[in-house]
Amino acid sequence: MIFIMAWRNIWRNKMRSLVIILSIAIGLFAGIAVLALYKGMMKSRVRAVIDAEVGHLQLHDRHFKKDFEPAFVITGGVAVLKSITAMAGVKSAAPRSITNGMLATTTGSAGVQINGIVPHLEYATSQLKNKIIEGKPFDTAKQNEVMIGKKLATKMKVKTRSKLVLTFTDTSGNIVSAAFKVAAIYQSDNAPLDERNVYVTMTDLNALLSIGNAFHEIAVLLNNDNEVKNMYQQLQNKFPVCQVESWQEISPETDLLVKTTDQYSYIIMVIIMFALAFGIINTMLMAILERTREIGMMMALGTSKIKIFNLVLLETFFLTLAGTPAGLLVGWLLTGYYTKHGLDLSGMGRDMMSSFGFNTMIYPEFPWDKLTGILLIVFCTAILSCLFPAIKALQLKPVDALRN
Amino acid sequence: MNTVIDAHNISKVYNPTTIPVYAVNNVHLHLQKGEFTALVGPSGSGKTTLLNMIGGLDRPDEGNIFINGIDITKLSANELISFRLQNIGFVFQSFNLIPVLTAKENVEFIMQLQKASKQQREERVKTLFAQIGLQDKLNERPSRLSGGQQQRVAVARALASRPQFVLADEPTANLDTKSAFNLLDIMAKLNMEENITFLFSTHDQRVIDRARRVITLVDGRIVQDTAEVSTQHEEAAAVKT
Known part of the structure; x- marks a missing residue:
């Protein structure tokens, strides 16, 4: 009741x-x-x-991330990359040569991270091609092309086909400068990252760094998010000289x-x-x-x-x-x-x-x-x-x- | 005869620390099983206060009230709730039926509180509604019943728990003459046929005329009790013979 x-x-x-x-x-x-x-x-x-910035996992030389010293390349990088690409569960893997330097134009300069990439591997791993809002992807027939983020382009008053100069130190400590032409302007969902990262081809960067066909980073994209822990363990066991990091460690925020x-x-x-x-x-x-x-x-x-x-x-x-x-x-x-x-x-x-x-x-x-x-x-x-x-x-x- | 209500020296004082007002002042009251008693007096004479104390709704400041030998002034609030449920039936001046329940549910509600079985409830409801003559209004909400009908349902509800006695506070005050007589007929019939004890406060002459005992209260004191008068008459008659 x-x-x-x-x-x-x-x-x-x-x-x-x-x-x-x-x-x-x-x-x-x-x-x-x-x-x-x-x-x-x-x-x-x-x-x-995961899909557009760091991938599921990354490999570096154990000393590289302390100072981003270009000398610390991944030992046997090409073989490591080949081995990773062949592993079950790996969707794609992209090598990157990385150095910190200065970007200068006629209007000013800015500190940037210069990423030397293998275009087709990078496009598959970080969707860089899809982020292009102006200009064209890298033309393999051309040299010294650069792709910069929209925020940086606006800040530096740079357009496609504009010229800029990238300055950094090579593995011997010599200051190296080179002129690059803006091939494309990209925009991702992470403006701070766009402001800081510029992309050039690995061939161009490696020549200036004098590191041959070596590189500093391998970004790994997996087929399944749940496989991160398992693959992390496998990579650590397989490449003990490398520092393996998951996306959670790379992007703790x-x-x-x-x-x-x-x-x-x-x-x-x-x-x-x-x-x-x-x-x-x-x-x-x-x-x-x-x-x-x-x-x-x-x-x-x-x-x-x-x-x-x-x-x-x-x-x-x-x-x-x-x-x-x-x-x-x-x-x-x-x-x-x-x-x-x-x-x-x-x-x-x-x-x-x-x-x-x-x-x-x-x-x-x-x-x-x-x-x-x-x-x-x-x-x-x-x-x-x-x-x-x-x-x-x-x-x-x-x-x-x-x-x- | 069995004594149902036995009140000794009960008093109720308002404003005891400033200007004390005695709502009930040193009242003695004894009610036997089967009595049909009216408590009369002008407004403010203490009828409702006395009824509330006998019903365990209010506590006297002095004195004791025994219901079937149990001193209810010594019971805790929770014990009093249970005591009222098992022993006392209430009929209020303004009917006070639960508006969201039907007439039948209002009556059943009390029996459900007593944990009566569905069959027991059904049988009791059938009997009571036959007694109050509202068999055809079982499933009506109070808002669809007249004042007289609502008060008859209230009487059925008061009797549903098979109480020791029924306390009715001005039961006919809000009724027209026809409904009042109808209600009084039902109560008198229940009193006569089932020996149910009724004590009602009233200043309605229609009720007073039907009562077999009339207790008159003025300024919180009993000034006249017809039971005592008739006892004196009986004693006088016995002496004469």
Whole structure:
């Protein structure tokens, strides 16, 4: 009977109940939307890090990353690269010669990391070709071509076919300078990286560095993200002289972001529910105050305090229960739509998004893995919200309530 | 006869530290099983306060109230709730049915609190609704019943738990004459046929006329009790013979 009473009680004031049910649905939807958006953004960021920046794994000489000294090339690099490419589970591997230097134009100069690449291998591993927004990919028939990021190009007032000078030290410590012509301007989802990295062909760079056909880095892209740990181990065992790093070690900030996103998402969810709790408290308190006499009469007839408490609890529970499926459904439908079509955040500015390393097109994902947690937060909110009104109801004295 | 209510020297004082006002002042009251008693008096005479104390809804500041030998002034709040459920039926002036429950559910509610089985509840509801003459209104919500019908359902609800006695606070105050007489007929019939004890506060002459015992309260004191008068008459008659 308490169940029946609780259910019917919430419909005594339909408008008020509908408002709170709607609030719960909107709150839940907002929570789900935030989680889905975060999940989509994190996934997109991780994909960008793996597919377009560092790959799943990288190999270097053990001393190279201390000072980026060009002398520390991977010993037997060509053989290592060949061996890695032949390994099962490896999608592609790209060698890179790397040095730090100065880029100078007639308008100014900037410190950059110069990456010497084998174009077709690089295109397959880091999608560099797809990032070109102006100009053409490297022409193997031409020498001294350079590809620079949009942000750097804007900063240095450089266009395609502009000339610039790259200056760096070779393996002997001699300062080397060479003029390069801008073949293309690229733009990735990571503006800081675009500002810092320029690409030339490995043939051109290696000649200037005097390192022959050696190189400093091998970026490895795998077929499956879940194989990173396994492949990491295999590469370490196979090439003990090399330093093997996973994308999490190379880009710890991304790993930290992914790990903390779950916590942030839950915090946001709790904040939304905290705000919602006041709505529930207000509604239930109004419901109790309006029914003071009725509750007093129930107590007078012999209804125990625990039953009165249960009645208030059930009413809150039903209100929440009525709002939850609606919130979940809207959340699921909208997330499903945007998972398929993508959510274009270019309105917020591509530059702004890319300065944080995010794509403007986000594909949110319904957070199925967090559904239990979300529902738990919602129902804890409902239970905690009803405590104050329920205690108020229990404090009523039948004789005073009946006099009301 | 069995004593159902035995109240000794009960008093209820408001504002005890400033200007004390005695709502009930040193009242002695004894009610036997099967009595049909009206508690009368002007407004503010303490009728409702006395009824509330006897019903365990309020506590006296002085004195003791024994219901079937149990001193209810010594019971805790939770014990009182349970005691009321098992022993006392209430009929309120403004019906006080639970609006979201049907007439049948209102009556069943009390029996469910008593953990009666579904079959027991069904049988009792059938009997009670036959007694109050509302068999055709079982599934109606209170809002669809007239005042008189609601009060009859309230009487059925008061009797559902098979209480020791029924306390009715101004049961006819909100009823028209026809409904009031109808209700009084039902209560009198239940009293006569099932020996159910009724104690109601009222200043309605229609109720007073039907009561077999009338206790008059003025300023919190019992100034007249027809039971004592009739006892004196009986004693006088016995002396004469």
